[in-house]
Amino acid sequence: MKANILVIDDEDSIRFSFSRFLEVEGYDVSTASNYREALARMDERGFEVILADIYLGDGWGIDILQDVMERGLKTRVIMMTAYPSSETAQESFRMHAADYLVKPQTQEGLLESVSKALRE
Secondary structure (H helix, E strand, O other), rough: OOOOOEOOOOOOOHHHHHHHHHHOOOOOEEOOHHHHHHHHHHHHOOOEEEEEEEEEEEEEEHHHHHHEEEEEEEEEEEEEEEEHHHHHHHHHHHHHEEEEEEEOOHHHHHHHEEEHHOOO
């Protein structure tokens, strides 16, 4: 059985395309459009990998990293952004993000990052 993955992004097109890329590879994918919805999904089930946009409508992807740490989850979190900066990259890795992806992201790049996160 392939891993459970949560894709959190406020852009419909990103959620749709990333979930399709992952589902074709056999992953079980859930999506959330904002921080609150992501927390609800995390309460419903466990995820091996979370792909979280840094800028969400009602919160920050960095907050997802904090929630994973506070809950003591072994979930690997991959941060994503269309607006990369050294500050968000450094903060993401300081909080043990599995990866930091810049959007737009190719299907190959996304799958490689997820595969790497699952191996760690």
